[in-house]
Amino acid sequence: MADGRSSRWEMIKLSRLLSQFRFTSIDEITCKYGTIRYKMSGRTPDPEKVELRKKIADEIAKMSPEEKKRQSDIVFKKIINHPFYKSANRITIFMSTDDEVNTAPIISHIKARGASAFVPQYAGGIMKMLKLEAGDEESMPLTRHGIAQHSKDQKREDALESGLDLIIAPGVAFSRDGGRVGHGGGYYDRYIANLRSDPETAPKVVAVAFNCQVVDRVPMNELDQKIDDVVYAGSD
Numbered sequence: 001m002a003d004g005r006s007s008r009w010e011m012i013k014l015s016r017l018l019s020q021f022r023f024t025s026i027d028e029i030t031c032k033y034g035t036i037r038y039k040m041s042g043r044t045p046d047p048e049k050v051e052l053r054k055k056i057a058d059e060i061a062k063m064s065p066e067e068k069k070r071q072s073d074i075v076f077k078k079i080i081n082h083p084f085y086k087s088a089n090r091i092t093i094f095m096s097t098d099d100e101v102n103t104a105p106i107i108s109h110i111k112a113r114g115a116s117a118f119v120p121q122y123a124g125g126i127m128k129m130l131k132l133e134a135g136d137e138e139s140m141p142l143t144r145h146g147i148a149q150h151s152k153d154q155k156r157e158d159a160l161e162s163g164l165d166l167i168i169a170p171g172v173a174f175s176r177d178g179g180r181v182g183h184g185g186g187y188y189d190r191y192i193a194n195l196r197s198d199p200e201t202a203p204k205v206v207a208v209a210f211n212c213q214v215v216d217r218v219p220m221n222e223l224d225q226k227i228d229d230v231v232y233a234g235s236d
Contacts, residue, residue, distance in 0.1 A: 045184065046219055046221070048219040049181050049184070049219050052172070052173050052181055052215075052218065053172050053173070053181065053183070056172050056173050056212060057099075059212035059213075060099050060210060060212060060213075061099075063210065063212070068098075068101075068102070068210070069102070070233070071210050071211060071232070071233040072101045072102040072105075073105075074233040074234075075101050075208050075209075075231055075232060075233060076102075076105045076106055076109075078231045079106055079168070079206070079208060080106070080109050082206065082229070082231065084166050084204040084228065084229065085166060085168075085206070087165070088115065088165035088166035088203075088204075089115045089116065089165055090115070090116045090118070090159065090162065090163065090165045090203075091110055091115055091116065091117055091118065091164070091165060091166045091167075091168060092117075092118040092119070092120075092129045092159055092164055092166070092167045092168065092203075093107055093117055093118070093119060093168040094119060094120060094147075094168070094169070094170045095107075095119050095120075095137075095140075095147060096170075097146055097147065100170055101208040101209060101210060103168070103208070104137075106168065106208075107119075107132065107137070116131055117131070117132045118130060118131050118132065118157075118159040118164070119132055119148075119149065119150070120147075120149060120187070121149045121150045122143065122147075122149060122187065123152070127187040127188070127190075127191055128158055128159075128160075129158065129159035129160070129164070129191075130150050130154075130157065130158060130159070131156045131157040131159070132156075133156060136154070136156075139154075140154070163201050163203075164195065164203040165203050165204070166203050166204050166205075166206065167191075167192065167195075167204070167206070168206055168207070168208060169188055169192075169205055169206070169207045169208075170183075170188075170207070170208075171183075171188070171207050171209070171213070172213065173213050173214075173215055174207050174213055174214050174215070174218065174227065174230040174232075175214070175215060175216060175217055175218045175230075176214065176216075176230065178226035178227050178228065178229075178230075179217065179218035179220055179224075179226065179227075180207060180218065180220075180224065180226065180227050180230075181218045181219065181220075181224075186223065188225070189223055189224055189225045192205055193223075193225055196225070204229075205225070205227045205228050206227065206228060206229045206230070206231060207227050207229070207230045207231070208230075208231050208232070209230055209231070209232045210233070211232055211233055211234065213232070214230060
């Protein structure tokens with residue numbers, strides 16, 4: 001039994017490592033514990049998604065700073081009272097830009113209640129989630145897309161070392177039934193699929209959004225991962 005559990009865990013770890021890369025063809029990778037088959041993840045832009053991204057970007061561009069703050073404040077109150085959040089101790093969250101719900105208050109709340117916050121680091125086609133330590137937000141450089149992230153010199157704990165309880169995800173558009181359209185890189189889809197390879201330890205996934213980002217339906221394919229909930233201001 002011990003050997004069986006060890007083999008399964010080794011396969012899960014290998015799968016999680018490899019699933020962070022962007023494979024461009026169907027392939028099989030064999031190790032002493034078995035064979036992992038990977039499906040092509042190089043993506044051709046979906047015209048319907050391209051059009052939806054443009055539509056949502058136009059809607060967000062019309063929002064005033066005051067309206068963005070109003071909705072962000074409501075989302076903050078809803079998130080910190082959400083059952084998934086209240087039961088989570090290890091949480092990934094993104095560093096928001098001006099065109100996204102402001103996540104800074106959520107990050108502060110995670111730290112204040114003694115939980116661990118992890119944020120994305122993008123490099124070489126891979127997204128890692130690294131732990132935020134005291135003072136990190138003020139010292140992190142910006143990527144060419146204007147996203148704050150840890151530098152290569154800032155060595156931090158990787159969230160995958162001990163697992164996660166909750167992913168607070170960004171995106172462009174969401175549906176109430178769990179649909180999500182991201183920015184097109186597939187980073188979060190691969191990361192979430194990776195963690196869901198072991199259902200027993202898979203974290204919950206919740207998105208935060210402005211009202212205009214929540215639509216009746218979003219186009220999805222077999223590589224897209226559904227979310228467990230989307231939190232937005234609504235009519236409050």
